[in-house]
Each structure stands twice: as structure tokens, then as C-alpha cells.
Amino acid sequence: MAVIEFLPDRLNSSPVVWRGFTAGEFLLAATVGFFLGIPLSLPLVFIPAVGWIAIPTCMLIMPIFVVFVGGRWVSSYKRGKPDNYLWRRLEEVRAKFGLHRGLVISSQTWALRRTPPFKRRGMQ
Incomplete structure (x- = not known):
């Protein structure tokens, strides 16, 4: 049976779509x-x-701005961290807010606290 001796770490990770965003992160930034x-x-x-x-216009323009500015920030924030770091960090923030x-x-x-020694009755 053939064995693959080298299997890349990032084989199953989601690909970068644009400016450091994966597809899920891109959708999250656009929604925000x-x-x-x-x-x-x-x-x-x-x-x-x-x-x-002005309301629908800003709702259509702001995702473009957030993706352009956020892409640079996300790519520098994720540098050297695991693939799911951003999602785990978001989960941690949500847990802190309940x-x-x-x-x-x-x-x-x-803290390790010592309890007083146990004394038996009748023995000294």
C-alpha cells in the first residue's frame, strides 16, 4: 500500500478569496x-x-469600505496564527458578553489551602 509521506498542513483549509479574507470572513465583513x-x-x-x-446608498457603500480597510487589518491580524483563530476569537468575545x-x-x-489536621476523638 502506498503511503503519502508529505501531506501539507493547509490542504483542507479554506482558500483566501480576496485581500486576506476567506469566503466566510468576507461575508462577515460585508455584513458588518x-x-x-x-x-x-x-x-x-x-x-x-x-x-x-442616503440609507440604502450607505448600506451599499459601507461593505465596500469595510472590506477594503478590513482586508488589510485582517491579513496583518491573522499573520502567523492558526486558520480558525479569527472565529475562535469571535466566539470568545461573544462568550464574554453572554x-x-x-x-x-x-x-x-x-489556590491550594491546607486544612487543619484531623483529630480523632479519644486519642491524643
Whole structure:
């Protein structure tokens, strides 16, 4: 039977799609940009010449901006880390805010305390 002596580590990892993003990270960045466009467009609504059209316009422009700026940041943030580091970090942040119950986060020191010796009754 033939044995593969060299199997690359990144054989089953998801490929980089664009600017350091994998497909899932790209979708996450675009979704964050989409929802970030809503509060950023609200001040523009009160300009008489712009009006309500500012909301869908900002919702379409902000994902492009977030992907361009975020791609450079994500590629430098993930450099030298495991493939699933960004998702585990996101899971840790969600667990700290109480939005995820599957991860146990406990940061405390261990203490060893001595108890007083056990004394038997009747013996001295």
C-alpha cells in the first residue's frame, strides 16, 4: 500500500478569496459593513437634497469600505496564527458578553489551602 509521506498542513483549509479574507470572513465583513451603514446614514437623512436615499446608498457603500480597510487589518491580524483563530476569537468575545454558552471562560488563579489536621476523638 502506498503511503503519502508529505501531506501539507493547509490542504483542507479554506482558500483566501480576496485581500486576506476567506469566503466566510468576507461575508462577515460585508455584513458588518451593511449594518454599519444604517447608523452612519441617519445624519444624512436630514439634509434636504439627500433625504431617505442616503440609507440604502450607505448600506451599499459601507461593505465596500469595510472590506477594503478590513482586508488589510485582517491579513496583518491573522499573520502567523492558526486558520480558525479569527472565529475562535469571535466566539470568545461573544462568550464574554453572554451571547454564546458553548465556551467556558474562567480566568482565576488556583489556590491550594491546607486544612487543619484531623483529630480523632479519644486519642491524643
